Amino acid sequence: MKNIADLLEEVQSIVQAMRGEKMMLEERLKTLEDDVSTMEKTKEAMTRELSETKEKLGRELQATKKKLDQVHPEIQSLQDELQNVEVQNNLLVMDLKQKDEEIKTLELRLQGYTSLTSPSFRIEEPIG
Numbered sequence: 336m337k338n339i340a341d342l343l344e345e346v347q348s349i350v351q352a353m354r355g356e357k358m359m360l361e362e363r364l365k366t367l368e369d370d371v372s373t374m375e376k377t378k379e380a381m382t383r384e385l386s387e388t389k390e391k392l393g394r395e396l397q398a399t400k401k402k403l404d405q406v407h408p409e410i411q412s413l414q415d416e417l418q419n420v421e422v423q424n425n426l427l428v429m430d431l432k433q434k435d436e437e438i439k440t441l442e443l444r445l446q447g448y449t450s451l452t453s454p455s456f457r458i459e460e461p462i463g
Contacts, residue, residue: 337345
């Protein structure tokens, strides 16, 4: 059986060890609290930055939409104008082909008339 002095010494040793553990745990707790505080400050800063970025992007989006709304009718108008010009061009090409055919017909008729006339009435082409 242990005597009271030995028990008292064991208790003091246990108490001292527990105090040491308590101090280590308190230091660890303080470190964790500091880490949490730093993380909260970082989170607040990031949240604020994200909010500012979101607002800025929202304003830019609205400005872009406004510009697009202004440009879209202009683009449509230019497309309509281009389409009209293409139609006019196609009509002119068709008209040109028709005129070409008329010229060929007239040239053939002229050749026919020329072959019917006497050689003395023919106009000779200048040598040139």
